[in-house]
Amino acid sequence: MRRRPKIKDIAEELGVSPATVSRALSDSGLVAEPTLTRIREAAQRLDYRPNVSARRLRTRRSMAVLLVVRDVGNPFYLEVLKGMEATARDAGYSVLMGNTEDDPEREIEYFDMLRDGHADGMILMTGKLPPAIDPAQALPVVVALEMIENSAFPHVQIDNEAAAAEAVSHLIELGHRRIAHISGPVPEIMSVRRRAGYHRALAQAGIGVPPDYVQRGDYLLNSGRDCCDRLMALTEPPTAIFAANDEMAFGVIHQLHRLGLAVPGDVSVVGFDDIYLSEAFYPPLTTISQPRWEIGRQAMKLLSAMMSGEAKDRTPIILPTELKLRETTAPPKRAASARVQANGISGRRTVPSDNAIKE
Amino acid sequence: MRRRPKIKDIAEELGVSPATVSRALSDSGLVAEPTLTRIREAAQRLDYRPNVSARRLRTRRSMAVLLVVRDVGNPFYLEVLKGMEATARDAGYSVLMGNTEDDPEREIEYFDMLRDGHADGMILMTGKLPPAIDPAQALPVVVALEMIENSAFPHVQIDNEAAAAEAVSHLIELGHRRIAHISGPVPEIMSVRRRAGYHRALAQAGIGVPPDYVQRGDYLLNSGRDCCDRLMALTEPPTAIFAANDEMAFGVIHQLHRLGLAVPGDVSVVGFDDIYLSEAFYPPLTTISQPRWEIGRQAMKLLSAMMSGEAKDRTPIILPTELKLRETTAPPKRAASARVQANGISGRRTVPSDNAIKE
DNA sequence: TTGAAAGCGTTACCAG
DNA sequence: CTGGTAACGCTTTCAA
Numbered sequence: 001m002r003r004r005p006k007i008k009d010i011a012e013e014l015g016v017s018p019a020t021v022s023r024a025l026s027d028s029g030l031v032a033e034p035t036l037t038r039i040r041e042a043a044q045r046l047d048y049r050p051n052v053s054a055r056r057l058r059t060r061r062s063m064a065v066l067l068v069v070r071d072v073g074n075p076f077y078l079e080v081l082k083g084m085e086a087t088a089r090d091a092g093y094s095v096l097m098g099n100t101e102d103d104p105e106r107e108i109e110y111f112d113m114l115r116d117g118h119a120d121g122m123i124l125m126t127g128k129l130p131p132a133i134d135p136a137q138a139l140p141v142v143v144a145l146e147m148i149e150n151s152a153f154p155h156v157q158i159d160n161e162a163a164a165a166e167a168v169s170h171l172i173e174l175g176h177r178r179i180a181h182i183s184g185p186v187p188e189i190m191s192v193r194r195r196a197g198y199h200r201a202l203a204q205a206g207i208g209v210p211p212d213y214v215q216r217g218d219y220l221l222n223s224g225r226d227c228c229d230r231l232m233a234l235t236e237p238p239t240a241i242f243a244a245n246d247e248m249a250f251g252v253i254h255q256l257h258r259l260g261l262a263v264p265g266d267v268s269v270v271g272f273d274d275i276y277l278s279e280a281f282y283p284p285l286t287t288i289s290q291p292r293w294e295i296g297r298q299a300m301k302l303l304s305a306m307m308s309g310e311a312k313d314r315t316p317i318i319l320p321t322e323l324k325l326r327e328t329t330a331p332p333k334r335a336a337s338a339r340v341q342a343n344g345i346s347g348r349r350t351v352p353s354d355n356a357i358k359e
Numbered sequence: 360m361r362r363r364p365k366i367k368d369i370a371e372e373l374g375v376s377p378a379t380v381s382r383a384l385s386d387s388g389l390v391a392e393p394t395l396t397r398i399r400e401a402a403q404r405l406d407y408r409p410n411v412s413a414r415r416l417r418t419r420r421s422m423a424v425l426l427v428v429r430d431v432g433n434p435f436y437l438e439v440l441k442g443m444e445a446t447a448r449d450a451g452y453s454v455l456m457g458n459t460e461d462d463p464e465r466e467i468e469y470f471d472m473l474r475d476g477h478a479d480g481m482i483l484m485t486g487k488l489p490p491a492i493d494p495a496q497a498l499p500v501v502v503a504l505e506m507i508e509n510s511a512f513p514h515v516q517i518d519n520e521a522a523a524a525e526a527v528s529h530l531i532e533l534g535h536r537r538i539a540h541i542s543g544p545v546p547e548i549m550s551v552r553r554r555a556g557y558h559r560a561l562a563q564a565g566i567g568v569p570p571d572y573v574q575r576g577d578y579l580l581n582s583g584r585d586c587c588d589r590l591m592a593l594t595e596p597p598t599a600i601f602a603a604n605d606e607m608a609f610g611v612i613h614q615l616h617r618l619g620l621a622v623p624g625d626v627s628v629v630g631f632d633d634i635y636l637s638e639a640f641y642p643p644l645t646t647i648s649q650p651r652w653e654i655g656r657q658a659m660k661l662l663s664a665m666m667s668g669e670a671k672d673r674t675p676i677i678l679p680t681e682l683k684l685r686e687t688t689a690p691p692k693r694a695a696s697a698r699v700q701a702n703g704i705s706g707r708r709t710v711p712s713d714n715a716i717k718e
Numbered sequence: 719t720t721g722a723a724a725g726c727g728t729t730a731c732c733a734g
Numbered sequence: 735c736t737g738g739t740a741a742c743g744c745t746t747t748c749a750a
Contacts, residue, residue, distance in 0.1 A: 008723045022745060032719055051413035052476050054743035057726050060410070066453075073441045075434040075635055082432045085458055094477060096423075097454045099444055112414040117411050118453060221639050248637040258643055276434055280580050282616055282641050301739055365727055376737040380727060391735055413727035416742045720748080731740080 005046040014042055018169070025050070043092055065303060066097035066119035068110050069273035070126045075276050076245075077125065080145065083296025084123060091304050093120070104130035121307045123150070123299050128186055130260065140306045144299035147189045156299040160190055163288045163321040164197025164242070165204075169271045170286075170323055171240040172205045175331045176268060180213040182227040182248050192329035194244045194272060199324065209241050213238060217248050224294060226252020232267075239267060239332040245276045246271035253281070256278075264330035274324055283327035365406040367472025373401055384409070399531075415476070425478035427469050429485045434635050436484065439470050439504060440510055453477070463489035464615060472496065476619020483507065486547055495712035499665045503658035506548045513665075514675035515658040522647045522680040523556025523562075523601070526629045529645075529682055530599040531564045534625060534690045539572040539597035541607050543588040553603045553631060553713050557635045572597060585628070591618055591626075598691040600627060604628035605637045605646055612687065623689035633683055642686035646653060650678050 005024075011018040016035060024031040024039035025048075041046075056062050067076050067087050088095050095263065098110045098117055107130050114122045121140035128148060129135050135151035144156045157184030171179050179200040184191030195214065202209055212234055217223035224243055227325070229252065231238055243249035253263050261267055263283060274289035298317055306312045366384075370377040372424035375394060382517035383390040383398035384407075390398070401407075415421050417478035424447050428436050447454050455478055457469045466489050468673055473481050487507060488494050503515045530538050540557040543550030554573065561568055571593055584601055587610065590597055602608035608630030612622050620626055622642060630637065633648035665671045 008743080008746095018744080019722080019746080020720055023720090026745085030719070035720085044605045049471065049475050049734090051416070051743050052422070053412055053419075055745075057410070057416050058743080058745045060412075067425065067456075073437045073635075075437060078434060078437075080727090081456075082458070085431060094472070095427075097440075097444065097456050103568055112408065113453070113521070116408050221636070246635065247639070250636060254639055254641055264518070274732075275634070276432075277606065277609060280606070280640075282613060328397035328605075329490060346535045367727080367730095376728090378729080378731095379736055384740085385729085389735070411729050413742090414729075416726085416744085417728045419742075527738075664721080677746085719750105723750090724745105725738105726744090726745080729740105730742105730744085732738090734735105734737085 006051065007048075007049045008048060010039065010048060013046070014038055014041070015285050031049060051322045060117070062117055062120050063092055064094045064096055064119045065093050065300070065307075066096045066098055066113060066122040067108050068100060068107070068122060068124050068126060068246050070100050070102050072097060076273055077145075078276060079154060079292035080125070080296040080299075083293035084300045085295045086146075087300035087304070089103060089155050091300070093304075098122075102126075104132075108132055108312040111139075114141070123303055127190065134332050137278075142183075142299045142306070143333045144295055146181055149189065149191075152314070154302055154312055154314055156164065156295055157316060157318060158290050158295070158300060158352040159318050160193035161200065163225040163290075163323075164194040165246075166197075166321070168198050168201035169205075171268060171326070171329065172201065172207065173243065173272060174240075174268065174329060176238075176240040177207055177332075178208070178236060178238045179209075179240045179242060180215070180231050182215050182217045182224060182231075182241060182243045182252065182357070184244040185218045185307055189278065191244060195215045199241055210234075210236070218243065219245050219247060219249040221254075224248030225255040225281045226251075228252040228255040231261075232256070232261070240269070241267060242270045242272075244272055246285060249287065249328075250278075250281060250286075253283075253285075264328050266333060268329040268332070270329060279324075279326065285324075286326045286329040287324050289322045293322070295319055301320045364407045365410065366407075368402050369398065369407060369408040370406060372405070375395055375587055378498045389680075396707060419476070421476055421479050422451055423478045424659070424666075425455045425457055425469060425472060425481040427459060427466070427481060427483050427485060429461050431456060431458040431461050437635060438651035439484070439658075442652035443503075443659045444665070446656045447658035450659070452663075457481075459485055462486075463491075467491055470498075472645075473500070480666045481497075482511070482658050482662055486549065496523065499662060501658045501662045502664070503654055510607060511673070513661055513671055513673055515654055515661060516675060517649050517654070517680050518554035518677050520556040520559065522682075523553040523631065523681070524560040525556075525682050526631065526647050527557050527560035527601050528564075529684070530627060530629060530688065531560065531566065531603065531686060533599075533627065535597075535599040536566055536691075537572075537595060537597045538566070538568075538599045538601060538671055539574070539590050541574050541583060541590075541600060541611065543575075543601045543603040544577045545575060548643065548690075550603060554627045557601055567616045569593075569595070576603065578604050578606060580610040580613075581608050583607030584614040587611040587614040588620075591615070591620070596626075599628070599688070600626060601629045601631075603631055605615060605630075605632045605634045608644055608687075609637075609640060612642075612644075623687050625692060627688040627691070638683075638685065644683075645688040646683050648681045648683045650680070654678055659686075 007018045007021045010019045023041050026035050038156035086096050100106045124143045125145045125148045141153045143153045183195045186192050215227035217227050241252055249269050252269050256263050256267055271285050274287045278285045363499050366380045368378045370380045378396050417686045444454050461471050475600045484504045485503045486505045500512045502512045530657035542554045574586035576586050600611055608628050611628050615622050615626055628643050633646045
């Protein structure tokens with residue numbers, strides 16, 4: 001049982017200097033041919049492996065990147081992380097995972113890890129910066145998926161507002177006029193954007209929005225369910241619901257089923273994100289698909305460039321989304337009013353004349 | 360803009376030795392009170408942060424663990440990883456992610472990373488070892504979820520066979536006799552175990568299994584769909600299907616719907632794993648639930664102990680599973696009418712026959 | 719093209 | 735309890 005060989009061992013064995021061994025092993029192209037091969041063979045034979053800590057200390061680079069998400073348990077990140085991992089790997093970086101649980105303290109810790117040399121760069125997939133962090137710092141940091149306003153970090157993202165508008169426009173084109181929205185936890189920026197897209201599409205079509213038609217969720221299943229309940233209890237329940245993410249959309253669909261309502265027969269539903277298996281749901285969910293793998297790849301590419309000291313272009317990279325037409329959307333029922341009566345929660349049936357009617 | 364302070368800077372500023380500073384900062388309890396506070400304050404004031412690479416080189420520990428899965432993109436791992444991450448974090452370890460894509464080469468790379476000091480320990484969630492790896496090595500490695508036979512590594516897992524048997528027994532108790540199985544990619548060990556549980560439960564009940572009743576899948580959605588097709592095309596199609604994982608179960612349910620069959624009205628379905636949102640499916644999936652977070656926690660605890668050089672008990676840790684009774688299982692059709700009556704109010708266990716979806 | 723030697727920033731040993 | 739100092743294993747000037 002021998003001790004792990006180091007460069008010095010190879011050097012002594014071959015009667016060359018450690019410097020030469022180091023050079024030979026790092027393909028610096030500075031070692032002449034007879035020596036080069038001998039060193040390589042010796043390294044192979046001795047089963048030499050460089051000590052990463054020593055190398056890191058000397059080169060002051062860790063060749064690692066830190067990927068920080070707000071919740072590792074959320075499947076939404078999977079494809080993104082996968083794209084990042086593959087790209088990092090190709091560039092020779094190993095991947096450290098960070099999980100903030102939406103705790104600013106923990107986010108600070110990850111910034112500290114970056115400073116401390118645990119990683120050479122970081123990709124942030126969290127929505128905002130703790131106050132303690134100066135957003136203007138020129139750190140090797142890329143923001144993906146989310147947005148951190150007024151920060152100097154480059155962003156890789158989608159146009160949430162436009163995508164949301166597209167989803168809602170689809171419902172409008174199908175003939176829906178009573179379209180509700182279940183938003184994310186506004187005023188979080190992404191939620192605000194998606195909600196803005198909802199409003200924009202309706203405004204452009206000249207369709208009014210009763211205030212109760214926008215319910216605030218939290219991106220989780222149960223909030224979809226609860227918001228759905230509130231929506232369907234309205235005197236004029238919507239014929240279509242645009243949920244700010246797929247998980248809430250599932251909650252909605254689930255609850256509609258419980259209420260004895262068919263999807264999309266009675267109510268159409270559109271989600272956002274196109275998460276794993278959303279295609280496998282019954283019915284398959286119509287939703288906005290993000291190019292997640294590509295977002296991951298581009299973010300990592302960008303970070304790679306920054307870590308190599310290349311010029312970083314501040315302008316955000318906006319990747320295209322796609323509306324996946326599946327089976328939870330259909331034209332509204334013509335006999336809708338009859339159903340509303342049958343549903344009748346409150347006795348009064350006033351139709352708000354300034355709302356919900358196309359001019 | 361100053362250079363990052365190092366221990367020596369603090370030492371000089373205070374007129375003490377670097378050794379003392381190091382001791383003070385690492386809570387060794389070897390520094391007396393006047394000095395201790397002074398050093399801490401100075402460190403604070405100078406915003407000192409230790410250089411991890413130097414520390415690692417010197418201590419020969421990385422304080423990092425490596426988590427290796429076969430596919431980071433699989434949501435199945437999420438809770439497990441989360442449990443590991445939290446536990447690692449509590450113990451002061453950072454988390455490196457490894458992704459093998461079922462490539463033995465890559466698995467070797469991760470073993471190399473371990474040897475090279477990227478991490479102090481590794482948790483393997485892959486099913487088998489590349490031939491190049493000696494399974495008898497006394498490495499700080501824990502196997503979780505999967506099984507690596509004849510290896511010296513401790514395991515944290517569930518009893519796949521017993522759990523599968525429980526799932527199938529449930530179907531038998533409901534009155535099913537024609538029970539099919541969609542297995543994973545046998546002869547992979549986990550798939551074999553689950554299949555064995557299926558056979559055991561049926562054998563114990565004295566129920567025979569036509570050879571066509573066991574179809575080999577690959578744990579993916581589409582294979583569930585395809586196997587379902589083959590199963591339902593048999594002259595005597597099953598009245599219940601036990602899929603070796605949830606994803607295939609979803610494929611099955613989806614396909615049954617397409618075939619115009621109700622779940623569980625016409626065919627009962629049971630899955631395995633209880634993945635994220637499987638509760639949100641419609642109908643909610645009856646499945647075997649693994650204590651994933653706990654598996655993660657225990658595996659990391661075990662690894663922690665091994666990394667601290669504590670005695671490692673070879674005996675596998677077997678964690679309990681739970682059969683989650685949800686809404687995809689019911690008595691076979693013959694007895695269906697009785698059930699509907701008994702079920703009374705909550706007769707929502709059947710799928711609405713709104714095949715209008717398929718236009 | 720190669721070698722000698724100086725660090726990289728810590729920690730740990732050995733004295734005092 | 736504290737200080738001096740030698741590693742840890744590697745890369746990278748600077749000379750030859």
